Amino acid sequence: MPVWNFVRRSFYQDSVTLMRLTRDLEAVPGVRRAAVMMGTPPNRAVLAQAGLLAADGESAAPADLVIAVRADDEAGARAARDAVDAALAVSRTPVPAGRAHPRTLAGALAVLPDASLALISVPGIYAGAEARRALAAGLHVMLFSDNVPVDTEIALKREAAARGLFVMGPDCGSALLGGVPLGFANAVPRGRIGLVAASGTGLQEVSCRIAAEGDGVSHAIGVGGRDLSDAVGGATALRALAALAADAATEVIVLIGKPPGPAVAARLAEALGGLAKPSVVYFPGAAGTAATLEDAALAAVALARGEVPHPVEFSLPASDVARLVDEQARTLSPGQRFVRGVYSGGTLAREAVTLLRQRLDDVAPDVLGAEGKAHRVVDLGEDVFTVGRPHPMIDGTVRRERILSEAAEPATAVLLLDVVLGYGAHSDPAGELVPALAGARRAAAGGGRGLAIVASVTGTERDPQVCSVQVAALRRAGVVVMPSNAQAARLAGLIAARAAAR
Amino acid sequence: MSRDLLDPPPRVISLGLDLFALALEALDVPVVHVAWSPTAGGDVRLAGQLARLEARAATIERANAEALARLTGGEPFVVDCRPAWEALELPERTVLHAGPPIAWDRMCEPMQAAVLCAIRYEEWAANDDAARRLVESDRVKLEPCHHWRAVGPMAGVITRSMPVFVVENRAFGNRAHVTINEGLGKVLRYGANDDSVVARLRWLATEAGPLLGAALRAGRGLDLRALMAQALRMGDEMHQRNVAASALLVRALLPHVARAGGRHHAVARLGEFLSDHDQFFLNLAMAAGKAMADPAAGVADATLVTTLSRNGTDFGIRVAALGDRWFTAPVAMPVGLYFPGFGPADANPDMGDSAIVETIGLGGIAMAASPAVARFLGAGGVAEAMAVTAEMREICAGEHPIFRIPALDERGVPVGIDVRRVVETGVTPLINTGIAGRRAGVGQVGAGVVRAPLGCFTAALDALVEAAS
Incomplete structure (x- = not known):
């Protein structure tokens, strides 16, 4: 039977490695006998004695590696050679990083070679370049960073599509992929409702309301605040809808965002129309979509259960709501008439504005804290408030200051708050707020006034902060905690309207 | 490369805020956090150059x-040891030194001392003062080893009568050269310059070098890449620590030295010298490095x-x-x-x-x-x-x-x-x-x-x- 020798020049290997290889080679189909040895004279003698030495092996040097094979045919011999080459190929085993964190994406890939996604939260001016590298390395990208130019966003999303990858963001605050929370996200049970969201806190509120109803989320794909604009064209949202349409775990699809540009609206309508799965849309203020984030969540749960969705104004019976309004309004003095929302979540703040305007006149239309308006909601997560300071969901300092200044105004009747829990958020937002709320009450009392405080908590029982623990802490501080942001805003509106009517 | 976004669950590289990575770590999601900093430390000009x-x-x-x-891909073999005037055609009154080119008046003191000592060793001057005058009047040329297909440790001084190892890169055909390691203690490369330094240099040139050369020629070359790969597995990194590589080298050279030896005492002296010097192999690692690196230039x-x-x-x-x-x-x-x-x-x-x-x-x-x-x-x-x-x-x-x-x-x-x-x-x-x-x-x-x-x-x-x- 013929013998083949393959020589790898100047290729030192330890004998233990080679003995293991020899053992494995004899299991290769077509191989009768094999040996892998360094080409030292004694080893060559061993090979010769075993009848495994051919001409190539005879001329090997001590530092050369000899692969000697007796095989049925050349194909068997080649298979053996290839097996050795594969076993001795440069290792791709992840390297232990030691104590140091890698400094670059390339370094991180050496530690986690099968990484699938880059979560980028570096300053906006650098984010585009890092995202480009991540795409080139075959990674999906979640761009938490904001302040990324729209041209960069368009280019990144085009490149991602060409590579079959996703760019979620920029300004994508939240996502849940296969149960894994990315950015600010809550511990939501896995389930059958898939979300596509151009809004981080919108995604959080809807997924938490779904959890509160006892259902769960398959995946929640953030697309970034600008994705639905005509400039970006819904590039990620359209592909996210397709991905959820193809996803076996997803039975119902929810789309959340600011009202899209007209061109994108048409394409989204077409995409949603073509889905074989029921869908729910929330574009605040847009006709034919859910009225609130809560309604969107309830509708999705109902569809998943094969029930008919119906919107909810309050979960409590009307008599209980009336009693709550009475209790709160009673503490207020004449002249206290206005709702002052102090928010950390942008979409939640805008939802509150929308609902307040349905009931009250003279509500500031934006969430940048327009002074002089009667009722106003400020989103402290907006860039103008966060320059050089942490986001209010991470650190409540800015919010505490704002709460105190609003309470000091004699016309303030109701403080309206959101409290967002989950991964990435402050470890005890209620604990952080309570002293400021006590201070706000003292400030009002000092002026001979009462103060109504209404809030909702966006979170779940499995969140690190535990939703019920946060709710209890707020209630102990005299806060009226409502089951959703929508209900909190509605109640605040009712209290203010009652106060004004007196 | 296309991969599914939704399945399997993500394995994450996080750049920026560490709190997101910490959250994933707590959930046992595979994650690596990058200790990110702006490109070029935020230097806008350099970042622009990189972008170009x-x-x-x-x-x-x-x-x-x-x-x-x-x-x-280089295959460095040490094939010979012979005087620099032969191997490099190094002329009279030229002193090679380590590093990039440098004028005499900017040289550090140990390098100056080594240069002067080498001039005395070559007998171009009888003492340091005379040697210094030769250098200062440009009657001795100073050039980097790297410009002469050579490398030298520390001061890196090479003159024509010093024996050098010849390392041949058999994959590319180029050669690199290096002096014989002098061992520890008072040695030229560290700027020592007394009579014992000169005496050792003479012994290397007249006895050790020729013996090593004969042994290497008889052995028809020694595969340094394989030797270094083996030493790396034995705890050497080939710069600070060469104890395994030196031992492997001695083991490989011994039969050839013994055969080439002739005079019994010469072999004994070389053996004694090799056994004493854990760093002996460093110079060969350097020449191997030079032989491997040069083809990339x-x-x-x-x-x-x-x-x-x-x-x-x-x-x-x-x-x-x-x-x-x-x-x-x-x-x-x-x-x-x-x-x-x-x-x-x-x-x-x-x-x-x-x-x-x-x-x-x-x-x-x-x-x-x-x-x-x-x-x-x-x-x-x-x-x-x-x-x-x-x-x-x-x-x-x-x-x-x-x-x-x-x-x-x-x-x-x-x-x-x-x-x-x-x-x-x-x-x-x-x-x-x-x-x-x-x-x-x-x-x-x-x-x-x-x-x-x-x-x-x-x-x-x-x-x-x-x-x-």
Whole structure:
């Protein structure tokens, strides 16, 4: 039977490695006998004695590696050679990083070679370049960073599509992929409702309301605040809808965002129309979509259960709501008439504005804290408030200051708050707020006034902060905690309207 | 490369806020956090230069692949040992030194001492004063070893009658040369210059060198790459620690020396000398490094480093695309441990061509293979050694197919230092080194580690941008 020798020049290997290889080679189909040895004279003698030495092996040097094979045919011999080459190929085993964190994406890939996604939260001016590298390395990208130019966003999303990858963001605050929370996200049970969201806190509120109803989320794909604009064209949202349409775990699809540009609206309508799965849309203020984030969540749960969705104004019976309004309004003095929302979540703040305007006149239309308006909601997560300071969901300092200044105004009747829990958020937002709320009450009392405080908590029982623990802490501080942001805003509106009517 | 977004669950690389990575870690989701900092430390001009090269990334990556293939594909064999006048055709009144070119008046004291001592050894002058006059009146030429297909440790002084090892890169046909290691104690390379130094140089030239040459010629060459791969597995990184490589070399040479020996006492003296010197192999590792690195010089568009070297005053690098041009910056002071009676105040700034070893992925770059050496960094031992090699991987273009580290599950040492990555990260190569006394005649005072200065790399980056435009 013929013998083949393959020589790898100047290729030192330890004998233990080679003995293991020899053992494995004899299991290769077509191989009768094999040996892998360094080409030292004694080893060559061993090979010769075993009848495994051919001409190539005879001329090997001590530092050369000899692969000697007796095989049925050349194909068997080649298979053996290839097996050795594969076993001795440069290792791709992840390297232990030691104590140091890698400094670059390339370094991180050496530690986690099968990484699938880059979560980028570096300053906006650098984010585009890092995202480009991540795409080139075959990674999906979640761009938490904001302040990324729209041209960069368009280019990144085009490149991602060409590579079959996703760019979620920029300004994508939240996502849940296969149960894994990315950015600010809550511990939501896995389930059958898939979300596509151009809004981080919108995604959080809807997924938490779904959890509160006892259902769960398959995946929640953030697309970034600008994705639905005509400039970006819904590039990620359209592909996210397709991905959820193809996803076996997803039975119902929810789309959340600011009202899209007209061109994108048409394409989204077409995409949603073509889905074989029921869908729910929330574009605040847009006709034919859910009225609130809560309604969107309830509708999705109902569809998943094969029930008919119906919107909810309050979960409590009307008599209980009336009693709550009475209790709160009673503490207020004449002249206290206005709702002052102090928010950390942008979409939640805008939802509150929308609902307040349905009931009250003279509500500031934006969430940048327009002074002089009667009722106003400020989103402290907006860039103008966060320059050089942490986001209010991470650190409540800015919010505490704002709460105190609003309470000091004699016309303030109701403080309206959101409290967002989950991964990435402050470890005890209620604990952080309570002293400021006590201070706000003292400030009002000092002026001979009462103060109504209404809030909702966006979170779940499995969140690190535990939703019920946060709710209890707020209630102990005299806060009226409502089951959703929508209900909190509605109640605040009712209290203010009652106060004004007196 | 297309991959599903939704299934399987993500495995995450996080850049920026660490709280997101910490949350994933707590959930046992595979995640690596990058200790991110802005490109080039936020230096807008350098970031702009990098962006200019980024526009040609495809061309550069192709060129770097070629340069890396040359850098790692060399097959260095030591084939001979013969006088520099024969091997290098080194003329009279020329003294080679380590590092980038340097004028006499800028040379550090130990290098000046070595130059003067070499002039006395060659009998071009009877004493140091006469030797100094020859140099100052330009009657002795000073040139870098690297310009003569040679390398030298520390002061790196080579003159014509000194024997040099000849290392042949059989894959590319080029040769590199290096002096015979003088051992420890009072030695020329550390700036010692008394009669015992000259006496040892004479013995090397008249007895040890010819004997080693005869043995090597009889052996028809010794495969240094395979020897170094083996020594790496035995805990050497081939710069600070060469004990395994030296032992392997002696084992391979012994039969040939014995056969070539002739005079019994000559063989005994050489044997004694070899057995005493753990660092004997360093010079051969350097020549192997030079032989392996030189073929990568001149690869157009390649941004990989082909030379790291220092002369005790300047640190110099050369880059594949830029051929023989040196990019220099003031050299740093090593940090390390000192022999009894010496301290940092006695140390000379970093010196020697020996960083050619780091150029091919050994030395400080391969620290993970040599935890014993990592103790010079601090008390960290193994963890620190791993961290160094992991950090070096970030500035290198690839991993060595032959030089592998068992403790890293057979991954290759990082190799191919990329100027772009060094400037981008601000991470410069870590070099293991001996520390010379700053005064003439003292010799070695300690050993430690030193970083290449960033200035060499930013200067090279500017030149790369200029060459590309």
